[in-house]
Amino acid sequence: MYIKSTKFISFSLTITFLALIISSCATAPVKYAELNEAIEVPQGTDSVPLAFNKIIVKLRRLEEIGEAYGGFLCVPNTKLEWQGGRVNITTEDFTEIFRDELLKANYPIVGNPNALFDDPELSKAELLVAGMINDLELNICYPNAGFGDFSTAKGGAYMKVDWQIYSLLDRSVIFNTTSEGSFELDESRRDGLFNIMSTSFANATQNLLADKGFYNLVVRPKDFAEVQNFQVISYGKLTKLSKSFNDNTERLSSAVVTVRASTGHGSGVFIGNKGYVITNQHVVGESKFVKLILSTGREITGEVLRTDKARDLALIITGEKRIGLPFQTKIPNIGQDVFAIGSPLSEENSYTVSKGIISAIRTLDRGFEVIQSDVMVQPGSSGGPLVDVNGNIIGITVSGMVRGGSSVGINYFIPVYDIPKYLGLTDLDITNTQYTATNNQTNNSSSEEERANVSEIGDLEERLIRLKNLYDQGLISEEAYLSKQSEILDEQ
Numbered sequence: 001m002y003i004k005s006t007k008f009i010s011f012s013l014t015i016t017f018l019a020l021i022i023s024s025c026a027t028a029p030v031k032y033a034e035l036n037e038a039i040e041v042p043q044g045t046d047s048v049p050l051a052f053n054k055i056i057v058k059l060r061r062l063e064e065i066g067e068a069y070g071g072f073l074c075v076p077n078t079k080l081e082w083q084g085g086r087v088n089i090t091t092e093d094f095t096e097i098f099r100d101e102l103l104k105a106n107y108p109i110v111g112n113p114n115a116l117f118d119d120p121e122l123s124k125a126e127l128l129v130a131g132m133i134n135d136l137e138l139n140i141c142y143p144n145a146g147f148g149d150f151s152t153a154k155g156g157a158y159m160k161v162d163w164q165i166y167s168l169l170d171r172s173v174i175f176n177t178t179s180e181g182s183f184e185l186d187e188s189r190r191d192g193l194f195n196i197m198s199t200s201f202a203n204a205t206q207n208l209l210a211d212k213g214f215y216n217l218v219v220r221p222k223d224f225a226e227v228q229n230f231q232v233i234s235y236g237k238l239t240k241l242s243k244s245f246n247d248n249t250e251r252l253s254s255a256v257v258t259v260r261a262s263t264g265h266g267s268g269v270f271i272g273n274k275g276y277v278i279t280n281q282h283v284v285g286e287s288k289f290v291k292l293i294l295s296t297g298r299e300i301t302g303e304v305l306r307t308d309k310a311r312d313l314a315l316i317i318t319g320e321k322r323i324g325l326p327f328q329t330k331i332p333n334i335g336q337d338v339f340a341i342g343s344p345l346s347e348e349n350s351y352t353v354s355k356g357i358i359s360a361i362r363t364l365d366r367g368f369e370v371i372q373s374d375v376m377v378q379p380g381s382s383g384g385p386l387v388d389v390n391g392n393i394i395g396i397t398v399s400g401m402v403r404g405g406s407s408v409g410i411n412y413f414i415p416v417y418d419i420p421k422y423l424g425l426t427d428l429d430i431t432n433t434q435y436t437a438t439n440n441q442t443n444n445s446s447s448e449e450e451r452a453n454v455s456e457i458g459d460l461e462e463r464l465i466r467l468k469n470l471y472d473q474g475l476i477s478e479e480a481y482l483s484k485q486s487e488i489l490d491e492q
Contacts, residue, residue, distance in 0.1 A: 033180035038209035051125035070145030135160035153192030168262035179207035235272030238326035267342030267384030270324030279383030328392035342384025
């Protein structure tokens with residue numbers, strides 16, 4: 001009986017001892033960070049493209065960040081130090097993890113981290129995201145360390161990340177927040193250390209995506225969306241300016257804007273009276289939203305509604321219902337005085353006025369007609385108006401010839417009579433009645449005959465141009481176009 005009792009006690013002690021051993025075969029736990037559910041971007045939601053800029057680990061080299069354990073029993077062995085030899089996750093790894101988390105939640109991430117050269121996709125980004133790891137705790141066990149094998153590991157990590165969101169349009173940091181992430185790996189794995197570090201960072205990223213403030217930055221507002229479904233847009237008819245350029249200075253300065261996109265700046269001009277701005281496509285690039293800087297210095301947001309890359313034109317809508325400049329559709333005369341207005345070289349040079357003459361009307365290799373002038377333009381002038389001596393728009397600045405780094409006085413402008421055709425514009429008052437993209441059916445309150453009669457305004461040449469624009473926009477049939485054209489020509 002005594003012997004059996006002794007054996008039983010011995011057995012119990014053995015079990016207890018083994019239990020103690022087993023329970024000790026683990027690292028000390030790291031700080032715990034609650035994991036929140038990411039706010040996903042619904043499929044089809046219009047959202048701001050963003051790119052991961054960089055991650056910084058704000059730790060000194062060889063700074064102590066935790067404990068290294070070794071052997072089957074995970075006996076504390078040595079202190080872990082940042083960049084001390086085994087903790088070597090790279091910024092490229094962080095970038096991949098960040099992208100993966102955002103893509104899982106349908107966020108519009110752009111850029112290719114594997115690009116060998118400059119990545120053109122990055123030009124689409126409007127927001128840049130950067131993170132700074134300023135607190136890191138890491139406890140790692142290497143079970144096979146006694147055999148010199150540090151390839152397998154288990155343990156846990158905790159990190160705190162400070163995030164900053166930079167707007168390429170506002171050119172400033174527009175959002176700051178902090179998130180935490182942690183992860184415990186109980187079973188030893190060959191990629192254990194990387195798995196522990198990467199998962200804790202992924203969890204910190206997921207907690208960023210759970211931040212409503214961050215979500216609101218990415219999902220676009222719907223302030224201007226109602227116009228986008230229409231193929232033909234009415235920008236509002238304006239009477240041509242008849243006073244001198246100097247008498248219209250206030251009107252001109254109010255209408256001309258600096259256009260800031262994520263890739264740089266150009267110029268633009270309000271047309272009509274419904275808040276539309278025209279500029280070059282190469283000014284807005286792939287941006288969906290741009291900043292418009294008024295002559296007063298005030299900034300407003302504009303949405304890029306339409307672009308035509310071939311003709312290098314873009315249409316922007318704003319919530320600013322100011323009076324723009326009218327079109328002078330009459331073909332300008334060679335030698336007549338003109339003025340170019342824009343923001344050459346820098347935004348600080350907004351509303352710069354240069355004077356010149358019409359040098360020629362040229363046809364480019366692609367078959368497009370352009371106005372040639374010696375009026376001075378520079379990078380940043382693109383998209384600004386070329387106006388006559390009264391301030392009516394003749395054309396839009398598009399390019400200039402340069403030799404030896406200097407302008408040679410040969411600059412090109414898109415003629416104003418091309419703009420409605422390529423951007424689907426009309427000065428007719430057909431708001432909410434025009435051609436829809438969904439069914440391609442016209443539903444205009446005015447009759448085709450009434451629309452054709454818009455050509456009654458102006459001289460013969462101008463009336464023919466306006467009539468052709470109506471036909472090109474699908475507002476009148478070929479039959480009505482030919483009939484009215486014949487009627488106008490018979491008046492000669």
